[in-house]
Amino acid sequence: MSDFHVYDTTLRDGAQQEGLNLSVADKLVIARQLDGLGVGYIEGGWPGANPKDTEFFSRARSELKLEHAQLAAFGATRRAGMRAADDPLIAALRDSGAGVVTLVAKSHDRHVELALRTTLEENLAMVRDTVTHLREEGQRVFVDAEHFFDGYRANRAYALEVLRTAAEAGAEVVALCDTNGGMLPGWVADVVHDVASVVGSGGLRVGIHCHNDTGCAIANSLAAVDAGATHVQGTVNGYGERTGNADLVAVVANLELKLGRQVLPTGLLREATRTAHAIAEVTNVPPASRQPYVGSSAFAHKAGLHASAIKVDPHLYQHMDPFGVGNDMRLLVSDMAGRASIELKGRELGFELDADLARRITARVKELESNGYTFEAADASFELLLLEEVEGARPSYFEVESWRVISDHDGLTEATVKIVGDGERFVVTGEGNGPVNALDAGLRAAIGQAFPEVQQFELTDYKVRIFDESHGTDAKTRVLIETSDSDGSWVTVGVGENVIEASWEALVDGLTFGLRRHR
Numbered sequence: 001m002s003d004f005h006v007y008d009t010t011l012r013d014g015a016q017q018e019g020l021n022l023s024v025a026d027k028l029v030i031a032r033q034l035d036g037l038g039v040g041y042i043e044g045g046w047p048g049a050n051p052k053d054t055e056f057f058s059r060a061r062s063e064l065k066l067e068h069a070q071l072a073a074f075g076a077t078r079r080a081g082m083r084a085a086d087d088p089l090i091a092a093l094r095d096s097g098a099g100v101v102t103l104v105a106k107s108h109d110r111h112v113e114l115a116l117r118t119t120l121e122e123n124l125a126m127v128r129d130t131v132t133h134l135r136e137e138g139q140r141v142f143v144d145a146e147h148f149f150d151g152y153r154a155n156r157a158y159a160l161e162v163l164r165t166a167a168e169a170g171a172e173v174v175a176l177c178d179t180n181g182g183m184l185p186g187w188v189a190d191v192v193h194d195v196a197s198v199v200g201s202g203g204l205r206v207g208i209h210c211h212n213d214t215g216c217a218i219a220n221s222l223a224a225v226d227a228g229a230t231h232v233q234g235t236v237n238g239y240g241e242r243t244g245n246a247d248l249v250a251v252v253a254n255l256e257l258k259l260g261r262q263v264l265p266t267g268l269l270r271e272a273t274r275t276a277h278a279i280a281e282v283t284n285v286p287p288a289s290r291q292p293y294v295g296s297s298a299f300a301h302k303a304g305l306h307a308s309a310i311k312v313d314p315h316l317y318q319h320m321d322p323f324g325v326g327n328d329m330r331l332l333v334s335d336m337a338g339r340a341s342i343e344l345k346g347r348e349l350g351f352e353l354d355a356d357l358a359r360r361i362t363a364r365v366k367e368l369e370s371n372g373y374t375f376e377a378a379d380a381s382f383e384l385l386l387l388e389e390v391e392g393a394r395p396s397y398f399e400v401e402s403w404r405v406i407s408d409h410d411g412l413t414e415a416t417v418k419i420v421g422d423g424e425r426f427v428v429t430g431e432g433n434g435p436v437n438a439l440d441a442g443l444r445a446a447i448g449q450a451f452p453e454v455q456q457f458e459l460t461d462y463k464v465r466i467f468d469e470s471h472g473t474d475a476k477t478r479v480l481i482e483t484s485d486s487d488g489s490w491v492t493v494g495v496g497e498n499v500i501e502a503s504w505e506a507l508v509d510g511l512t513f514g515l516r517r518h519r
């Protein structure tokens with residue numbers, strides 16, 4: 001592995017994202033995930049700035065056993081007009097127990113004068129004094145040069161002077177920050193190139209920290225590395241203030257898989273998809289399906305022509321083998337499918353479909369989709385349709401004799417369901433806080449008498465879409481229902497003239513599919 005720094009700031013800059021709130025326990029879980037991915041540094045937060053971050057560093061000492069990463073504590077240079085040794089926030093950094101302290105320092109003259117409200121000389125003194133003090137206390141120090149690229153444009157000499165000051169005082173890394181995220185790759189490359197040639201000698205490492213306001217954070221980070229940066233900062237899933245930070249996983253994947261620079265321990269890039277999704281579970285921010293490399297759509301193929309080429313060789317429509325980042329290829333079934341898509345999807349589900357069957361299923365999918373069904377998200381309904389064609393009949397464990405729903409003016413709803421299952425007739429009434437809830441309860445109670453395993457099934461998601469609104473009251477309703485058990489989840493679709501009819505179809509398919517899985 002090369003001597004390259006992969007520096008993660010999910011727990012600090014990532015946590016600056018709107019709506020993202022992490023408890024100390026969450027932070028500890030995420031830190032372990034990041035360590036499992038093999039990053040070199042984990043910026044844990046700003047000790048002293050809030051009780052949670054202080055507690056994180058305190059608990060990390062006893063609870064975090066990191067195999068690959070070192071913990072970094074983030075904070076600012078000392079306040080103007082005082083000594084670093086007397087600044088309580090610097091004391092919190094010094095005492096955090098982290099292996100590295102990363103100091104944010106102003107490098108844009110205008111920010112020094114307007115935001116810090118001090119002189120350019122005092123800002124240099126703040127950098128010098130803080131780095132020196134921490135070095136004397138035995139700390140490794142990295143410096144994040146805030147607003148560096150804007151500062152460089154406004155006053156190159158001063159921006160470089162801040163870096164030189166940090167280096168002379170003992171900083172190991174100066175990370176150039178595109179704090180406002182306004183840069184483009186060529187601009188970043190020019191500046192990093194210049195900086196590396198001016199200050200990058202004598203062991204000082206130049207780093208990069210990009211925000212995504214121009215949509216270029218990943219490209220800017222790569223341009224910086226190409227121009228000489230050997231320390232790259234970013235966050236998992238690109239979390240961060242405003243439009244986020246550089247997505248560290250994509251940066252690392254590009255470095256390893258496209259540019260041939262191994263920056264993680266051998267084999268750990270294959271943990272990328274699992275790690276990104278596990279962290280999304282903790283942050284409670286739904287993962288973006290179209291996220292490069294690790295998104296669930298990153299290797300999903302919908303168009304029939306794509307599938308027909310993929311049947312011959314997946315590389316014809318994929319830039320890499322998804323296995324490299326722990327992701328997987330998926331074939332989507334929709335009205336854009338052709339025979340090849342259906343054949344490949346069939347194979348994925350364990351069926352070798354001949355050309356005739358594939359043609360028939362393709363035609364049925366297109367016909368049903370034109371009537372409002374969608375199979376792309378309803379994998380279980382597609383599988384039931386496929387089984388119907390392959391086996392000559394749709395899997396069926398019970399027959400529905402009739403169902404009826406009654407709602408009263410108090411909002412209480414009652415559903416009566418009559419079914420025949422396992423040779424017996426069941427008439428059951430279900431109650432609920434709405435018609436779908438009542439039908440679900442009634443259906444489950446009725447079937448449950450013949451097939452007790454349905455009690456393990458849970459309705460976990462319910463989506464309704466009214467389409468073809470131009471028809472007014474004739475509009476059709478599509479319902480997607482996710483059902484789960486302890487082994488996973490599956491989605492079914494129903495379409496009807498109203499929400500109850502559509503829900504009934506999706507509910508019946510959901511239970512039928514679940515029973516087939518269990519049997």
Ligand SMILES: CC(=O)SCCNC(=O)CCNC(=O)[C@H](O)C(C)(C)COP(=O)(O)OP(=O)(O)OC[C@H]1O[C@@H](n2cnc3c(N)ncnc32)[C@H](O)[C@@H]1OP(=O)(O)O
Pocket residue numbers: 046048049050076077078079080104105106115116117146179
């Ligand atoms: C680019 C980045 O993302 S950097 C990371 C930013 N992250 C955060 O701000 C989250 C954590 N921050 C906090 O909890 C608080 O802002 C604190 C504890 C750091 C400071 O809180 P407060 O003392 O209440 O001040 P406030 O938030 O208004 O910040 C302004 C003060 O910070 C000082 N300051 C701002 N940037 C810096 C800097 N780089 N170095 C030193 N001091 C700085 C200002 O001069 C001002 O000081 P003054 O009160 O003496 O005039």
Ligand SMILES: CC(=O)C(=O)O
Pocket residue numbers: 013104144145146147177178179180209211
């Ligand atoms: C330090 C940092 O987060 C920034 O400048 O964006």
